[in-house]
Amino acid sequence: MNETIHDRIGTLVQEYGDGKNTVFANKIGVSEGNIRGYIKGIMPKADVLEKIVKTLDVNAMWLLTGIGHMRVSNLDISAPVLISDNDRLATVLQQFDVFIQKKDMQIVQQAEEIGRLRERISHLEREKGKDVSDVQTSGIANVG
Structure with a gap:
């Protein structure tokens, strides 16, 4: 389900934006059109990824690769x-x-x-x- 970064951004929209691109975009400070594009396959720029990670406390490794947990708070460094x-x-x-x-x-x-x-x-x-x-x-x- 979260094979690509585009899928993972879609998951984040569901989780943090109640399934609405506009709500998610407002939370991280980008346009709704950008979010729509990222979900459809446009590669997000580094500054947008940084906003997602910092604003929402998302695990950068998960966002980039799909490895690990979505939320930083769910990370278990001893695992x-x-x-x-x-x-x-x-x-x-x-x-x-x-x-x-x-x-x-x-x-x-x-x-x-x-x-x-x-x-x-x-x-x-x-x-x-x-x-x-x-x-x-x-x-x-x-x-x-």
């Missing part, structure tokens, strides 16, 4: 994790690993670009310094 949950968790973590690797590559590219820009700025500052020293100045103001 053993089931093998099937570990398998599902490993799959989710592998997906995050690919995402993290892509972000790492972007960070490296951005760091290289920052280095090039710093070099360019330094070069321009040196050129500007030369240009300024080449300008001849007069001690008499030319007032017209």
Whole structure:
């Protein structure tokens, strides 16, 4: 029943919004159209997921993966994790690993670009310094 994040958001609408998208949307501070879209398959953005987790005290792991209990208050940290949950968790973590690797590559590219820009700025500052020293100045103001 709660196979996808879209299904889980639908469950949250039932639980916290009495089955009404508008009520649920008002509780977390987003539009009803967004909630409708999330249930139909549009991927919610991180800030919306954060609002759900923080506003409603929903277990983020459950919301993202379906693993564990829906409510944070129902979590039992002493309970053993089931093998099937570990398998599902490993799959989710592998997906995050690919995402993290892509972000790492972007960070490296951005760091290289920052280095090039710093070099360019330094070069321009040196050129500007030369240009300024080449300008001849007069001690008499030319007032017209």
